[in-house]
Amino acid sequence: MTPSPAGPGGRRHLRTRCVHRPARPDAARPGLSLPIDRSSTFLQDDAARELTDAGRWDEALVYARYGSPTVEAVQDHLADLEGAQRAVLFGSGMAAIHAALLGLRQPGRPVAVARELYGGTADLLTALGEFGIEAVPFSVYDLTSLSSALEQGAGLVWLETVSNPTLRVADLPAVVERARAAAARVVVDSTFTSPALCRPLAHGVDAVVHSATKLLGGHSDLLAGAVLGEAHLLDPVWTWRKRAGGSLDPQAAWLLERGLATLALRAEAAGRGAVAVAEALANDPRVAWVSHPSLPSHPDHALAADLLEGPVPLVAFALREGDAGLRPFADRLRVALDAPSLGGVETLVSLPAFMSHAALSPAERVAVGIGPGTVRVAVGIEDPRDLVEDLLQALG
Numbered sequence: 001m002t003p004s005p006a007g008p009g010g011r012r013h014l015r016t017r018c019v020h021r022p023a024r025p026d027a028a029r030p031g032l033s034l035p036i037d038r039s040s041t042f043l044q045d046d047a048a049r050e051l052t053d054a055g056r057w058d059e060a061l062v063y064a065r066y067g068s069p070t071v072e073a074v075q076d077h078l079a080d081l082e083g084a085q086r087a088v089l090f091g092s093g094m095a096a097i098h099a100a101l102l103g104l105r106q107p108g109r110p111v112a113v114a115r116e117l118y119g120g121t122a123d124l125l126t127a128l129g130e131f132g133i134e135a136v137p138f139s140v141y142d143l144t145s146l147s148s149a150l151e152q153g154a155g156l157v158w159l160e161t162v163s164n165p166t167l168r169v170a171d172l173p174a175v176v177e178r179a180r181a182a183a184a185r186v187v188v189d190s191t192f193t194s195p196a197l198c199r200p201l202a203h204g205v206d207a208v209v210h211s212a213t214k215l216l217g218g219h220s221d222l223l224a225g226a227v228l229g230e231a232h233l234l235d236p237v238w239t240w241r242k243r244a245g246g247s248l249d250p251q252a253a254w255l256l257e258r259g260l261a262t263l264a265l266r267a268e269a270a271g272r273g274a275v276a277v278a279e280a281l282a283n284d285p286r287v288a289w290v291s292h293p294s295l296p297s298h299p300d301h302a303l304a305a306d307l308l309e310g311p312v313p314l315v316a317f318a319l320r321e322g323d324a325g326l327r328p329f330a331d332r333l334r335v336a337l338d339a340p341s342l343g344g345v346e347t348l349v350s351l352p353a354f355m356s357h358a359a360l361s362p363a364e365r366v367a368v369g370i371g372p373g374t375v376r377v378a379v380g381i382e383d384p385r386d387l388v389e390d391l392l393q394a395l396g
């Protein structure tokens with residue numbers, strides 16, 4: 001891992017900064033574990049009044065929907081890891097996406113939205129269309145379609161670092177260059193990579209969004225989301241959190257903090273596992289195709305080597321048997337579990353045809369790269385030998 005270019009601990013390596021929060025224990029707070037402050041409201045002393053009188057509601061401790069000490073400590077830690085000036089945490093990834101879309105769009109201009117998108121985000125954008133927020137689709141892998149969305153006046157470009165479930169990698173510098181020329185902002189949902197693999201802000205992106213439920217939390221035991229970027233840019237995002245109330249509970253923030261300590265370690269272990277799984281599946285005649293950026297056959301193999309600091313912890317592949325083989329395959333698994341989500345310590349297998357992309361017809365699925373028999377494996381930190389053995393025996 002290379003040192004982060006920004007943040008208070010910027011000279012130290014990511015793995016060290018995962019373990020050590022920017023605010024170190026001291027005589028006033030000697031405990032090594034982050035204290036959980038469950039207060040929903042806070043005493044308004046002179047210092048707090050001075051801030052609220054000056055309109056600085058986001059800096060004062062007022063009421064826990066606005067902000068609270070445990071959540072703020074985790075925000076500072078996450079901002080340090082991402083190389084951001086500021087992080088705003090939310091009660092789920094979708095709450096973060098909602099606030100980022102409403103807070104960062106440029107009023108009166110449409111939003112250019114990648115076609116290769118998490119279904120929940122696509123659904124939210126469809127719903128927001130009823131409130132006059134226009135979305136113009138483009139493909140991350142055909143940047144002329146982005147140029148045409150920008151020509152239609154798009155003021156915000158929304159995409160993901162790595163697409164679900166086909167694991168194509170977005171050329172962030174090329175997207176940023178086109179958006180800049182059109183005075184549009186770029187927001188990247190970096191859930192699939194986390195700051196352990198990619199820090200989009202360093203590539204000129206304006207804001208980063210995470211479902212912290214996934215790699216950041218890492219243990220499949222919390223829901224959280226985050227938006228990160230320059231402090232002033234995040235003011236309206238914070239305001240939407242206060243308005244709509246998607247604030248994070250301090251207990252979940254503490255669990256997230258515990259997960260962050262091992263983020264880099266888990267990302268390394270899961271990435272190694274994903275490479276082993278991809279290579280084993282690629283050599284098996286029962287498998288029609290395998291998609292993982294570490295494979296030389298992957299269309300973004302070179303781009304991934306430039307942009308990502310390690311292997312993506314997900315693998316997509318297709319059973320030669322097609323969709324009829326999917327559920328029997330999942331039923332034969334003895335280590336991996338058939339459950340939606342990703343980024344946890346345990347390997348999860350999901351079947352897009354029955355889960356994330358069930359609403360699409362088979363032809364529509366093929367159009368977004370989900371051919372018959374497609375399986376997504378979200379690799380955990382188990383021993384790769386056990387995972388490979390399990391997946392190969394489940395092929396039947």
Ligand SMILES: Cc1ncc(COP(=O)(O)O)c(C=O)c1O
Pocket residue numbers: 092093094095118120160164189191192210211212213214223224225341
């Ligand atoms: C890429 C991506 N973004 C956002 C979300 C939504 O996050 P959450 O489930 O924490 O609301 C998900 C959930 O699967 C996701 O995969």
